[in-house]
Amino acid sequence: MNTIPALEVSGLEKHYPRFGLGPLDLTVPPGSIYGLIGPNGAGKTTLIDLIFGMGSPDAGTIKVCGYDHERDEVAVKQRAAYVGPDLNFVAWGKVGRAIRFNRGFRPTWDDGYCARLMQDFGISADDRIGTLSFGGRTKLALLLALAWRPPLLVLDEPTTGIDAHSKKAVFAEMLNIVRDEARTVFISSHQISDLERFADRVGVLHKGRLVAEGTTAELVDRHVQAEWVAENADAFAHIPGLTVQERDGANWRAVLDTLTCPVHSLESRGARDVRTQPLTLEDLFLALTQ
C-alpha cells in the first residue's frame, strides 16, 4: 500500500504586499480526491502556482510524491499535471498542434484515451484554439492533462464556465483516476456542492490559513447549525468551536463544531430552546469564512 502522500505541504508561507499565505500544512493521501475550497483571494491559486514553480515560497516545503518541488522540479512535473484558468495555447493555432507539442513531453501518453476524451469533450484536432469558447479552452487543458494519466492531477477551478454535460464527464474522469488507488486528484473549486459529492477530503482555506480540514463526511457531520435563546451574551463569547452567525436580542444562531463544543455545553451555559440542524458543506463554508 502506497503511503507516500501525493502532496505534502509543510509550513508553507508566501507573503505579498497585501496578502499572506500560510503557515500552511496540508496532506493529500494517495488515491483520494482532495477538494480545496475558499473564497476569492484566500490563496488557493497561490498555493497551486507554488507547487509548479510559479513563484517561490518564503518558507516551508512542498513535496509531490515525495519529491521536493524546487530541488526536483523535473521529477515533480513528470508526476503532476496542471489545469488552470489562464492556460493559454492560442499561440499554437490548432488543437492538434497543441496536443502534439504536449505529447512530446509525456512518455505515458495514451492516444486512444486522448481520442475518447476529445469525443467526450467535443473538441476536434482541427479546431482553432482562438475560436474556442472559454469552456472549450478549459476542456482542452483538461484533455492535455488527463491523456497521459498523471499520478497527481492538480486542478485550479476546472469547472468554471463548463456546461453541465462536460462537468459530469470531468467528474466521472476524476473518479476513474482514483480508481486504482495510486493516482490522486487535487482540485480547488468554487462549486462546493460538487466537491461535497465527489471529494474524499476537503480543506477550507480562508485568508491564507486552513480553517477546517478533514474527510468530507467528518466535516459535515461534526458541524451543526444551532439556534437557541439566551440573554447572557458573555457566556457565548470566544468559545472555540462556536461561530456565531446572527444574533437578534436573545435569539442566537451559530455554527457548532460538536467535537470541541458539544450541544449540551450550550445548555450548560444557559441556552434554552436549543434546536439543531445539519449543514451542507456550502453552509459550513459560508459560516467559517464570513
Added chain:
Amino acid sequence: MKSLILDFLYRWRWLFVISLLVSAASSLFGLPLILAPAAVGALQLDAQRGVFRAVRPLPLTRQDQAKAWWVIGVPLLPLLSVPALVLGIMLCPHFQPSARSLQSARIAAPMTETMLPMEPRPAALPETSVPDTEHRYIAPPQAPEKNRPSLWFAAAIQSWVALGYAGFCFFLMQWAPQRPAENLSENVQQGVFGLLWGISMPGVVFLLPNLPRSPDTIATWHWAVLAAAPVFVALSSFSAAKLARQRMFVTAAKKSPQATTESLALTGGLTGIPLYIVNFAGRIILMVALIAVVQFMMLRLILQGNQPADGLQVSLMSMMFGAAVAESIGMRALRALPLSTPKLALLLSLIPWAGAISSAIYSTVCCRAGNPELSVWVNLAAQAVALCGWATLALSITLHISSSGRLFVLVLLVLIPSIAIQWAVQYTVPIAAIGLVAGCAGFALLIRGLRKSSAFYRPRGFFGMTPGQPTAVR
C-alpha cells in the same frame, strides 16, 4: 469629452512622458522626432480591453465619445510633442556648441566618405536619398542641422507628417478584427490588417527620420507624404464615429463545433521540442524574412539602394518580434512541463535568437553593415552575438512586466542597442562583448523570473493584435 481625454492621459501618463522625452532629446541631438502612432497603439490596447464598452453607459453622446477618441488618437500626441520639440531645439546650440563651426562647411559640401567616430552625436537613422552611397559601411546622416532655422523646418515637417501618420493609423484601426476569423476571406482580411498594423507601429522608425530636414532636400516622394497627411487626418475623423460604434458590442466567440468522429491523425508529425522550434523559431524567421524583403524592395525602388544601416533597422524589429512571439506562448503551460528552469529559459531564448541571427545575416550579407576590413563572417558573428544578447535581455525584461506598458518598454530597450550598434558597427569586438554581457544578464534574469516572478504568469494581451475577447483580468 474632456474627461475622457484627461482620463486617457492619466492612464497612459508614462507613455506620454516617454514620448515627450524622446521628442525633446531627439531634437536636442538635431533630429526632431515624434512617436506618432503611440497614442493610437494605446487606444487599440484600450479597445481590446473593453474600455470603449465600459465608457458607453456614461452620460455622453456617442458623437462626443467618438470625437474624444479621435482627439486622443490623432492630434493629441503630436500637439503635446510640439513644445517638447521646441524646448529641445532651443537648448540645442547650448548642448553642442563645438559642432557649430563645422556647420557651414558641411551644409554646402556634398556628402563625403569620411567616418566621424569621435563626434559626440548618436548615429541617427538612415539618411534620405543621396546617390552613390553603395559602399558606405556606416551611414552618417545629413549633418545634424544645428542652426535653428533648419531645425524649425525639420520640426514643422515632423509635426505635420506625424499628424498624418497618426491619422493613417487611426483610420486603419477600424479594420481591427474583433473576433477570430471564421472563413477564408476573413482570414485574409485579418492577415492584411495584421501585416499593415504590425508594420505601421514600428514603421514610424522607417519613415520619420527619412523626412527632409531642410527645404533643399525635399524629394518627390516627400511631397506625396506631405500631401497625404491632411487626407488621412480627414479620413480618420470620418472613421471615428464608425470606430466608436463598432467597439460597443461584446465580441462573440465561436461555439466549438461538434466533434467529428474522424480518427486522430496525430501520429507521424513532429512533437515536443522539435515542433516548438519549427513552429516558433520558424515563425520568427519568416517574419524577419518578410520585413527584410519588403524593406529591400521599398528601398531599391524609392531610394535607389539600401544602406547598411537599414539592415540594422530590421534587426531592431526582429528583436521586438522575438520578444512578442516568445511572449505569446503561454508561460503557465510551459512552466508546467517537465523541464528544468535553465532548459526552459533556453527554449524561450531560442525564439529571439532565431530572429537575431536571421536579421544579422540580412544586415551583414545583404546590406553589408559592419567593418569592411574584416570578413563578412566575422561581422556576422559579432552582430549575431550582439543581437542575440540584447534580444535575450529585452525578452527577459519584457516578461517581467505584465501590463500593456511593456510594449513601450520593449521599444525603448530595443532602440538603445540599435542606435548604439549603428554608431559603433565597425567596432565588432566591443559590440559583441557588450552583447554577450547583456545576453548573460538577460539569461540570468530570465531564470530568476521563471522561478520568482508572478508577472511572468499573468495573462497578457498580444500588443493589440489579438482579435476576440478582451484579456481576462484576475
Added chain:
Amino acid sequence: MPPKSIKFLLPPISAAAPGTLYEQIVSGLKRAIGERKINAGDALPSFRQLAEEMLVSVITVKRAYEELEREGIIFRRQGLGTFVAEGGGDRSREAKIEHARTLLKDAAREATEAGLTPAEVRRLFRETLNESP
C-alpha cells in the same frame, strides 16, 4: 462470483432524494438485499467501483459499507472483497421494518398533535395505504 453491476439495483444517488448521499446508498442496498435481488454470498463491488458507478466520492461508499457491516448485513474479507452476509437479507428486512415502525410512530405523534382521535388516525393510515402504489 464476480460483482454484478449494481447500477440498476440501486436508485440513482441524488441531492434531490431524501437523506444524505451515504444514507441513500445504505437504504438502497438494504432494499436490494432485502428483496433478494442480491443474495447471500454474492460479492458487492469494491469501494472505488461503486463510487465510479454512482458518481460519488469513495469515502461516501466506504461509510455506507461500514454501516452495513456494522449492522451485520455485509462483511469484508481482506483481499477478497465485500460480500452479503448470511441472513443479510433478513437483517435488511428487519432493519427496514424497524425503521418503518419508527416512522409510523412519528406519524402517529404528528397526527395526534394535530388533534386527530385514534380512530381518525387509523382511518388516515388505511387511506394512505390504499393510495400508495
